[in-house]
Amino acid sequence: MTRLLTSTCGDGVVEPGEPCDDGNRVDGDGCDANCLLEPCVSCTGGPSSCAVGPRPSCLVSLKPERSKLAVVQGATDEQDKFVWKWREGEAIDASDFGHPATLTHYDLCVYDGTDALTMPMTALPNGTCNGKPCWTVQPTRIIFRDRDASSDGLIRLLVKAGQTGAAKIAVKGKGASLPDPTHPFALPITVQLQRRTGECWGATYTETTVTRNTSDLLKGNATF
Numbered sequence: 001m002t003r004l005l006t007s008t009c010g011d012g013v014v015e016p017g018e019p020c021d022d023g024n025r026v027d028g029d030g031c032d033a034n035c036l037l038e039p040c041v042s043c044t045g046g047p048s049s050c051a052v053g054p055r056p057s058c059l060v061s062l063k064p065e066r067s068k069l070a071v072v073q074g075a076t077d078e079q080d081k082f083v084w085k086w087r088e089g090e091a092i093d094a095s096d097f098g099h100p101a102t103l104t105h106y107d108l109c110v111y112d113g114t115d116a117l118t119m120p121m122t123a124l125p126n127g128t129c130n131g132k133p134c135w136t137v138q139p140t141r142i143i144f145r146d147r148d149a150s151s152d153g154l155i156r157l158l159v160k161a162g163q164t165g166a167a168k169i170a171v172k173g174k175g176a177s178l179p180d181p182t183h184p185f186a187l188p189i190t191v192q193l194q195r196r197t198g199e200c201w202g203a204t205y206t207e208t209t210v211t212r213n214t215s216d217l218l219k220g221n222a223t224f
Ligand SMILES: [Ca+2]
Pocket: 007, 008, 009, 010, 011, 012, 013, 014, 015, 018, 021
C-alpha cells in the first residue's frame, strides 16, 4: 500500500513542506509564491494570515544574561554598529542549517516593543564577497563573511551547532548599509534569526536587562 503525499502550494491548506499557504502564489504578502515565509513575517492559520512581526516560538538561549545586543548610532552612518550574541542556546543540529551556500536565506530581524521591524538584515545564499563565496559551510558551523558589509551591513554571521547549552549564534554588522533604527528604542526588543522554512532563534530584551537606551546607543543582555 502506498499513499501519495502531495501538497499544493496556493490551495490555502498548510501541508507538509509548506511553512505557510495563504491561498495564492503571489509574492509580497508575507507568504511567497512558493509557500515560504517572507523575511521577518509571522504567519498563523490556514489559509495563512501573515504580518510583519516576531515569530511566536523560536529557540531561546538558556543563559539569556549572556546573550548580548548592542546597536550603535555613529556620528556618521559609516560608524553605525550592530552586535548580537545568542549563547548557550537550545540545541542546533547541523541539519538545521539548510543549504546557505546554495539556497537557504538567513534573515536577522529586530522588532521593537510595538512589533515594528526596525532592523531587517538578510544574508543571501550563494553570494560572492571579495571574490569568494560569502558562506563557509563546515560540519558543525556556518559562517557568512562580508568585509564590505554590503548585505544590510552584515559583516559576520555565525551559527554553531551544539547540544542544548552549547549552540551559539553571533552576528556583527556595521556601516552605511546597516538599517537605521530610531534611538532610543521602544522596549522590549525582540531579535530573531529566521529561516524562511520556519526555523528561528531568538532573544528578548526588556527594561530589566537593557542597561543603555539612549539617542546613540542601545546595549543590554537578554531577559529571556
Ligand atoms: Ca497547500
